[in-house]
Amino acid sequence: xxxxxxxxxxxxxxxxxxxxxxxxxxxxxxxxxxxxxxxxxxxxxxxxxxxxxxxxxxxxxxxxxxxxxxxxxxxxxxxxxxxxxxxxxxxxxxxxxxxxxxxxxxxxxxxxxxxxxxxxxxxxxxxxxxxxxxxxx
Ligand SMILES: [Zn+2]
Ligand SMILES: [Zn+2]
Numbered sequence: 001x002x003x004x005x006x007x008x009x010x011x012x013x014x015x016x017x018x019x020x021x022x023x024x025x026x027x028x029x030x031x032x033x034x035x036x037x038x039x040x041x042x043x044x045x046x047x048x049x050x051x052x053x054x055x056x057x058x059x060x061x062x063x064x065x066x067x068x069x070x071x072x073x074x075x076x077x078x079x080x081x082x083x084x085x086x087x088x089x090x091x092x093x094x095x096x097x098x099x100x101x102x103x104x105x106x107x108x109x110x111x112x113x114x115x116x117x118x119x120x121x122x123x124x125x126x127x128x129x130x131x132x133x134x135x136x137x
Contacts (some may be wrong), residue, residue, distance in 0.1 A: 007088050008045050019084030029083055038086075039075040042093050048073065050095035052102075057095070072096040 019034045029035055042048060046067055048057040059070045076092045076099055077083075094102070 008042050008048060008093065009088070023083075026077075026080055029080075032084075034084060039091075042075060043073050048093060050098055051092045052094055052098040055095055074099040076102070 017034045017037050020029070020032045023029045023032070043057060046058045046060075049055060050057075050071070050073070056070055057073045058067045060066075061068045072095070074094055074096050076094050077086075077090065078092055079086075079090050082090055
């Protein structure tokens with residue numbers, strides 16, 4: 001199990017956006033101003049690092065004296081069970097490299113599970129039993 005060392009706090013915006021009253025789907029929820037503000041607060045934090053590879057989202061440019069965005073990041077929901085009152089443990093802050101790879105692994109696992117099922121079907125029903133002893137009539 002991955003050790004999640006740095007859990008950034010969600011900063012409360014001065015202007016509080018209430019969660020949407022009705023939400024038909026995850027997609028709709030993640031499009032809501034409420035969630036966008038909540039996730040943006042994490043991503044805008046200059047201490048923001050990927051919880052898998054540890055790479056920082058922001059880099060301080062000494063000469064220009066500005067924060068420069070180092071990598072694209074995503075906020076991944078670990079569980080949607082507590083929406084819209086998620087606690088900080090209910091999501092992960094990840095660089096888009098790690099985030100994309102995790103979802104790829106998930107997809108490829110589904111594919112390999114599907115092939116496992118198919119090979120069981122092949123073993124059970126594609127054995128051509130009796131094909132050699134078939135007597136035409
Ligand atoms: Zn990463
Ligand atoms: Zn995700």
